[in-house]
Amino acid sequence: MPMNLEFSGKRILVTAGTKGVGKAVVGLFSELGAKILTTARVQPSETRADVFVAADLTTVEGCATVAEAVQRHFGGVDIVVHVVGGSTAPGGGFAALGEEEWQHELNLNLLPAVRLDRALLPGMLAQGAGAIIHVTSIQRELPLPQSTTGYAAAKAALSTYSKSLSKEVSPQGVRVVRVAPGWIETEASVALAERLALQAGTDYEGGKKIIMDSLGGIPLGRPSTPLEVANLIVFLASSQASAITGTEYVIDGGTVPTV
Structure with a gap:
């Protein structure tokens, strides 16, 4: 059976869509006919998205700006891909992480997804269909204590939040799936x-x-390459994955050593 990954007319939000995995996701969706809004702090010289919104998603105001832009430009959304994340925390273990570092890890790796989902999900539920992809990380189960404790803890929280959300909204037609990359x-x-x-x-x-x-x-x-991770994300957002929700797909080249 041929794969049908047609997204013609689908309205898609991709966060952090100007570099790395996000840029690859935007490129694939664009090739498949989607209407895409993407966001980052700084406007790129070029993008394959239909709409770009400059916003800082670590803030309440930045998330509100993006949610409002989705409604204004598209009148709603069919697919949301939360790619935004990362870490600038210093090495040195737990003692190097003060209040500011911990709050930044949560503001970057957990709360943008929570805030944007909260703003956009009511419309998805009203239409009775949609898909949300949260990009987590293998660090949630394979943290590096000298350098990624805060990041790993925030991604673990994102994974737990995603599972709970999937149990709530999947019966109403909105799928929630996690993708956990290793080193990209x-x-x-x-x-x-x-x-x-x-x-x-x-x-x-x-x-x-x-x-x-x-x-x-x-x-x-x-x-992994950004395109390999993007291929997985786009498949999971497609109608071919219509029975997949509430689970996490690891793409790490076999890094996690346990079952």
Whole structure:
């Protein structure tokens, strides 16, 4: 049976859609005929989205701006893909994380999804259909205590929130699915590998090995690409995945060592 990944006329919000996975998701949806609104703090020189909204999603005001833009431009939404996330917390374990660092991790990795879902879900429920994809992380079950405790805890909260939300809204036609990537070779991770390589006196491949070793190894032997993660997200948002809700799909090259 051929795959039908047609999104013609579908109204889609993709957060953090100008770089990395978000940019790849926007590109795929665009190729498949969707109407896309995306957002980031800074407007890119070019985007394949139909509408771009500059907003800081770590704030209540930024989320409200995006939700209002969705209603104004599209009159509602059919699919929401929450990609926004990351961490700028310092290394040094729990002692390095003060109130400001903890609040920032929650404001970036949990609350944008909560706020935008709260604003957009009533319309999705009224139409009796929709899909929400939350991008979590394998860090929720494989935290690195020296550097990702706050990020991992926020992503764990996002995963639990997503599961609860799916149980509430799936009976009314709105699916909620999680995608948990491992290490992805984005612009930021390339810069990190290059920095580690310079510090260790090695090349880029050596820098990548340092990162893979810190994760306990990646059986596949390499990180995922943004496009590989985007392919999974787009499939899960499609009608081909219409019976999938409430679960989490890991795409990590085998990094998580347990069942």
